Amino acid sequence: MPNPSSTSSPYPLPEEIRNLLADVETFVADTLRGENLSKKAKEKRESLIKKIKDVKSIYLQDFQDKGDTEDGEEYDDPFAGPPDTVSLASERYDKDDEAHSEGNQFPPIAAQDLPFVLKAGYLEKRRKDHSFLGFEWQKRWCALSKTVFYYYGSDKDKQQKGEFSIDGYNVRMNNTLRKDGKKDCCFEISAPDKRIYQFTAASPKDAEEWVQQLNFVLQDMGSDVIPEDDDERGELYDDVDHPLPTSSPPASSQPIDDEIYEELPEEEEDNVPAQVEEQRKMNQD
Known part of the structure; x- marks a missing residue:
């Protein structure tokens, strides 16, 4: 194949060829990339990728002109370098796809x-x-x-x-x-x-x-x-399973009741000595 750096085609690449080249490049570069290939198949894949890049280099002006019409957006490119056939054609197909849908x-x-x-x-x-x-x-x-x-x-x-x-x-x-x-x-x-x-x-x-x-x-x-x-x-379910407790008497009422029942015995004990002393005085008289 001619050296792409010194050879360029004066004729534009037909759109059908560009599309076919884009399909082959996507298949070789993207689809086969995730497959478990043998050593020979990997070498063949790399060889095809290089040949595709060489062809694109020969028609570099054609691809550059095509790239300028795509609003200068970034594209997903499996190779390093400027936008190529895969990304440009992918972008074109994606736009056509959306234009024919909603x-x-x-x-x-x-x-x-x-x-x-x-x-x-x-x-x-x-x-x-x-x-x-x-x-x-x-x-x-x-x-x-x-x-x-x-x-x-x-x-x-x-x-x-x-x-x-x-x-x-x-x-x-x-x-x-x-x-x-x-x-x-x-x-x-x-x-x-x-x-x-x-x-x-x-x-x-x-x-x-x-x-x-x-x-x-x-x-x-x-x-x-x-x-x-x-x-x-x-x-929410916890609240249902554990309903709120029923209302109880005010907390202040409980100490009052305790105080009543605790003081009554104390009053009786205090009165016993006084009663005994009064009875003793009466006996002395």
């Missing part, structure tokens, strides 16, 4: 400016219409702000790539979305006659936490009563 229903907002964020973190979002080799899953920074689910390219983005209100949706774990080691990390948000959103978390525990938080908000939306924490409910 579109942006809420005004643009930076990821750092979201109010009342209940849960946030990186997830892999599944495209609605994905190609065979690549772009099925895209890394996105997701956040649940009140009752709206936002997703961004990163937590530094100034504008969301998409969002949707979770009102009317159901959330559940779904281990049938993938066949690799991340199958137990998947969950989906679905509703009748609406688009289904499917995500992959970093771990099964993280996926369960997303599902629990989303369900908590959905239950809160469907009820006029704000759900209570377990501690609050426990305090």
Whole structure:
């Protein structure tokens, strides 16, 4: 292959070739990265990655022009360097995906400016219409702000790539979305006659936490009563199991009664000597 530093193509790369190259690069760089490959397969993978980078270097001007039309945003790139075929095509497909779904229903907002964020973190979002080799899953920074689910390219983005209100949706774990080691990390948000959103978390525990938080908000939306924490409910049940004691006489009355019964014997003892002395005087007379 010609040296990319000294060779460049005067002709633009057809869009079909760019898309195919992007699919192959995503498959080789991302999909195979988490697989247990043999030494020979790893060497072949590295060789393909190098060849793809060389091809992109030959058509560097074409990729740079394409990158300038994408608003200068940062992209998820499996390699070091400027935005490449994977990230640019991924961005294009993601925008097309949203344009054909529900579109942006809420005004643009930076990821750092979201109010009342209940849960946030990186997830892999599944495209609605994905190609065979690549772009099925895209890394996105997701956040649940009140009752709206936002997703961004990163937590530094100034504008969301998409969002949707979770009102009317159901959330559940779904281990049938993938066949690799991340199958137990998947969950989906679905509703009748609406688009289904499917995500992959970093771990099964993280996926369960997303599902629990989303369900908590959905239950809160469907009820006029704000759900209570377990501690609050426990305090309520403790009060029922241990009713308040019945009213008793004032504390001050008890010492008064004791004083009465204690002084009576003392008065009798004090009067006995006086009676004896009076009887003795009468006998002397």
